[in-house]
Amino acid sequence: MKFYTMPEVNFNSILENVNRHIKLEKEESDFFISLLQHRLLNRKEFLLRQGEICRKETFIVKGCLRVYTTDENGAEHVVIFGVENWWVGDFASFITQTPATYYIDALEDTEVLQITKEDLERLYEKVHKFERFFRLLLQNAYAAQQNRINQNLAFTAEQRYLDFIKKYPQLEQRISQKQVSSYLGITPVFLSMIRRKLMGK
Template identity: 45%
Template sequence: MWDLLIAHFTRRNIQLNEEQIALIQSAFHYRKFRKHQYILQQGEIARYDTFVIKGILKTYLMDEKGQEHIIKFSPEDWWANDLYSFHTEQPTNYNIDCLEDSEVLQITRKELEELIERVPPLHQYYHITYRNSIIAYNRRIASSLCNTALERYQEFIIRYPQIEQRVSNHLIASYLGITPQSLSRLRKQASGN
């Protein structure tokens, strides 16, 4: 269970000793969620930062017509959260739920702050991770506003190579901001048919 999280840090050049690994293990909470179970719902305050061990989570907004607008998928080895709500303790506009039975590691803001104090290498890690999250959201917004549907689909394949076979066309289309029928046409176009 802990191997994936520790390997995640190691791949990002975060060197941890045995004592620091033990502190990380004591700070995070292991939880299981069923398919379609919410981890966070609109109007709640994000109490946890969530690292996915197994499964896929989706982060999305719901419009006034009940239409989902998927912002992000979080497969294994990814984080899922509304950082704004997590750090400001303001209600979230997002929903995060499980697309598969999922296993996660979660940490509260207070526990995270204490952990960063006690494990200094994590300060740099979280600084870089949060910066990269902001960059990713900015790119997502720019892509949604400026790129063609085909370009957005190609970016999706690069960003989420392991997800296309695991989630429905309806969800991929929602992420891309198109209909499932348009997605079928894009796939044909992308494959050269």
């Protein structure tokens, strides 16, 4: 784990992300930035392990994280991938400060910005509009989770793959076929069959 002082960090992407939903004055932006912690993760390094308490919300500046669970046989099931300009975390664990359901680790060397629950409360008190921002964040995360459940229930494997390509443009070139198939809930062999079929159309 590596932490750096503020002058070495580029905060443009996170401020652009925030300003898509709320408009900040300079002093509000400066206060928000002052609460952020910068972290670099090496490939395969954990951001969070199942059973730990998620104490920070995480914004991805560069790289790719995966959020996943494991079953009783040790098989991994990817719930989401987090890429540039995404927020990730175990939201239930963060909100309730109870043990996390998910593992989160880096599929690439990854740069993130994080804010602790305590500092988030300070932010809410001083810049009230951030309550709206994080409420929207949670609403979007909940909607995405519901959509993911519906897809797993109603979509064919081919439809899920096409949605994956739409949701994560270019990510397929950055991660392994094993990770993609884990996200889709199919075997790598079946994924290869779907790709060949689509290429033949």
